[in-house]
Amino acid sequence: MSAMQTEIVLPPRRALWRRLGTLPLFSHYNRLVMLVLACNVAVLGYGLEIGQWWSSAGVDLPVLSGLVMANLSLAILIRQQYVINLLFWLATRAPTCWPLAIRRSLAKVYHFGGLHSGGAMAAIAWFALLFGSMIWQRYAGPGDVSLTLLGLNAGLLGLMLLVAIMAMPAIRARFHNAFERTHRFAGWAALLLFWVITAVSAREQNPTAALIDILPRTVSFWVLLLVTLSVALPWLRLRKVPVSLVRTSSHAVIARFAHHTPFAGSATAISRSPLWEWHSFANIPAPGEEGFRLIISRAGDWTGAFIEQAPTHVWVKGISTAGVARIETLFKSVVYIATGSGIGPVLPHLLARQVPISLIWSTRSPRTTYGDALVDEILQAQPDALIWDTDMRGKPDLVALAYAAVQSFGAEAVICISNQKLTEQVVEEMEARGIPAYGAIWDS
Known part of the structure; x- marks a missing residue:
C-alpha cells in the first residue's frame, strides 16, 4: 500500500x-x-x-x-x-x-x-x-x-x-x-x-x-x-457492419466503427451469431469525428475468440442505448473510478468535457495492455488523471482513493465502472458516508 x-x-x-x-x-x-x-x-x-x-x-x-x-x-x-x-x-x-x-x-x-x-x-x-x-x-x-x-x-x-x-x-x-x-x-x-x-x-x-x-x-x-x-x-434494424480492429495486446483490442456516430454515455450490442449471443460495450465517440470505438478486453470465451480471431464484420441491432455514465450531467463535478477496460465508458466523457471530472483508473500495465495512443489520449484530456498500474504498485484501495478524490476535487458524485464486486463495494461505501455514488447493477 x-x-x-x-x-x-x-x-x-x-x-x-x-x-x-x-x-x-x-x-x-x-x-x-x-x-x-x-x-x-x-x-x-x-x-x-x-x-x-x-x-x-x-x-x-x-x-x-x-x-x-x-x-x-x-x-x-x-x-x-x-x-x-x-x-x-x-x-x-x-x-x-x-x-x-x-x-x-x-x-x-x-x-x-x-x-x-x-x-x-x-x-x-x-x-x-x-x-x-x-x-x-x-x-x-x-x-x-x-x-x-x-x-x-x-x-x-x-x-x-x-x-x-x-x-x-x-x-x-x-x-x-x-x-x-x-x-x-x-x-x-x-x-x-x-x-x-x-x-x-x-x-x-x-x-x-x-x-x-x-x-x-x-x-x-x-x-x-x-x-x-x-x-x-x-x-x-439488424445489419452487418464492417469493423476495423487494433489489437493492443493479447488482452484487448480497440474496435472502430463508421456506420454511425452515437452519443457519449451510450452502448452498442454486437454479435457474430445474432440469434445466439450478444455483448454490449460502451461507445467511445470523439468530438468532431465520425464513427466510434469500442474497447473489448478478454473476459471469457467470446471476447477471447474475438481478440484471437479478429472478424472483419459484426452484427448490430437496434440503436445506441443510454447507460449509467449518462447521468454525469446531473452533477457539477464527478469522480470516475474505472478498472481495466472500464475506461471505455469513461473516455467519451473525458473527451466531451461536459462536466469537470477527476479520474482514477486502475489497470495492469496500461500502456502495454491498451497501447500508448489510448493512454496519451486520456492524459491529454485529463492531465491530472491518476492512472494506477497494478503490476507496478499492486491493487489500490479504490474506496479510499475515491473518498480522497471527492474531498480534494469537491465532487458531488462518484461513478464507478468496474466488475460487479468492486462496483458494489465502492458504491455502498461512498453512499454509507453520504456521497452520491453510482455504478452498473447487472440486472439484464
Whole structure:
C-alpha cells in the first residue's frame, strides 16, 4: 500500500437508520419492484372486496387477462431502447442548480429494471391466478372454458415460469448464455402463444364472426400489437457492419466503427451469431469525428475468440442505448473510478468535457495492455488523471482513493465502472458516508 493510501482516513459510516435507503435491500431497483407489486396487491384487494371478480356464478376472466397484459406490457416496454433513452433524457433535464437531494435521486434512473422485474413477477402471479380460475370455471363452475384454451394457457404458463427461473440472479450469473437464449426464444414463443390464445378466445366468444372484424375491437389485440412491435423493432434494424480492429495486446483490442456516430454515455450490442449471443460495450465517440470505438478486453470465451480471431464484420441491432455514465450531467463535478477496460465508458466523457471530472483508473500495465495512443489520449484530456498500474504498485484501495478524490476535487458524485464486486463495494461505501455514488447493477 502506498503512502498516499495510508494517509487517507475514511470517516465512519453514518448511523444505520440514516443509510437504510443506501443498503442493497432498499435500493431504488427493489423499491420499484415493491411499488409494482404493492399496486397489484391493492388491485387484488379491490377485486376480492368490491369488484367481486370471483363468485359462484363464475370468474371475471377478461379482467384477470387484462391485468396479465398490463403487467407484461410494463415489463417489456420498459426495456425498449427508445423508452430507455427517453427515461435518461427526462431524468437528466434537471439543472445543476436544483437541490442535490433531488438530482441524486434522478440519477438512479438506471434502476428502471425494477419496473421490468416487478411487472414480470406480477404478470406471472396474475397468470397463475387466471389459469387456476380457468380450471375451476371449466370443472366446477359454468364450464365455458374450452380444453383448447386450457392447454394453450398451460403451455404459456410453463414458458413464463421457465423465463422467470432462468432470470433468477444466481442462475443467470452461472448460466448467462442459457439465460440470454431462454429469454429470447422462450419469450418469442410466449408472445406467439399470446397471439394464438387471443385469436382462439375471440373465435370461441364470437363463432360466427370473422377474426379480422373481432380482433381490432379488443384491447388485448392493440396491446399485443404494441408489445410485438416493441420486441421486433431492434431486429428490424439488424445489419452487418464492417469493423476495423487494433489489437493492443493479447488482452484487448480497440474496435472502430463508421456506420454511425452515437452519443457519449451510450452502448452498442454486437454479435457474430445474432440469434445466439450478444455483448454490449460502451461507445467511445470523439468530438468532431465520425464513427466510434469500442474497447473489448478478454473476459471469457467470446471476447477471447474475438481478440484471437479478429472478424472483419459484426452484427448490430437496434440503436445506441443510454447507460449509467449518462447521468454525469446531473452533477457539477464527478469522480470516475474505472478498472481495466472500464475506461471505455469513461473516455467519451473525458473527451466531451461536459462536466469537470477527476479520474482514477486502475489497470495492469496500461500502456502495454491498451497501447500508448489510448493512454496519451486520456492524459491529454485529463492531465491530472491518476492512472494506477497494478503490476507496478499492486491493487489500490479504490474506496479510499475515491473518498480522497471527492474531498480534494469537491465532487458531488462518484461513478464507478468496474466488475460487479468492486462496483458494489465502492458504491455502498461512498453512499454509507453520504456521497452520491453510482455504478452498473447487472440486472439484464
